[in-house]
Amino acid sequence: MSRPSKSGMTPALFTQLYMESWKAGHTVRQFADRIKTTVARVHSRVQYYRKKGAALPDLRRVPPGSGGHNALPVSDMNAIISRAMEYRGAVPDSVRPAPSNGRLAGAVS
Numbered sequence: 577m578s579r580p581s582k583s584g585m586t587p588a589l590f591t592q593l594y595m596e597s598w599k600a601g602h603t604v605r606q607f608a609d610r611i612k613t614t615v616a617r618v619h620s621r622v623q624y625y626r627k628k629g630a631a632l633p634d635l636r637r638v639p640p641g642s643g644g645h646n647a648l649p650v651s652d653m654n655a656i657i658s659r660a661m662e663y664r665g666a667v668p669d670s671v672r673p674a675p676s677n678g679r680l681a682g683a684v685s
Contacts, residue, residue: 585611590621594632604635 590611597607608615622632 585613587625591625591630591632594622594635598633598635601636603638605638607635 593611604615604618608618
């Protein structure tokens, strides 16, 4: 006896929606958003159903690096870092005490 689904997403409904997304050329992220769950849960369910014998095809893969989101603005990040490095204090790190729990090292309380 299997547990009843908390989300109301039966295996048959999941398969129907999955195949509709496959036909539409959706990615796993798009499918997960469509059924209001996480990508990890989609992967878990698909893996479980395949293990039980369901021949679910793979959804469209997103090319590495595109990820469906904006790329990191590395050049902007490096510009911020170099500007911050210009105003670094004149005291070398070897002389500057390291903070410990919000207090200066060696401070007596």
